[in-house]
Amino acid sequence: QVQLEESGGGLVQPGGSLRVSCAASGFTFSRMYMSWVRQAPGKGLEWVSLINTGGDMTYYADSVKGRFTISRDNAANTLYLQMNSLKPEDTALYYCVRGSHAMEYWGRGTLVTVSS
Secondary structure, three states: OOEEEEEOOEEEOOOOOEEEEEEEEOOOHHHOOEEEEEEOOOOOEEEEEEEOOOOOOEEEOOOOOOOEEEEEEHHHOEEEEEEOOOOHHHOEEEEEEEOOOOOOEEOOOEEEEEOO
């Protein structure tokens, strides 16, 4: 069965950094594009970032470009999102998602709270 498990969320101060991870299993991770999607409290889903299979092509929402970096370790079946210069508006539940267009498998999310 496909499983995606996010971790690494927590409370950080504005301007701080945090790295969230996603452990994948139940499929050939290295053959799949992967995405990060987030949902701020009381708001809808927002696509954050996308990475191709080899990890050499990445895409970002304008709201996070220049601050966030998506990466992957195919040998470890793990997806990462390095978040720098965090802002209060980055506070959200961050989901690891399999795919780019068809995103049928999601993790349960890890909560990132940016506050003083």
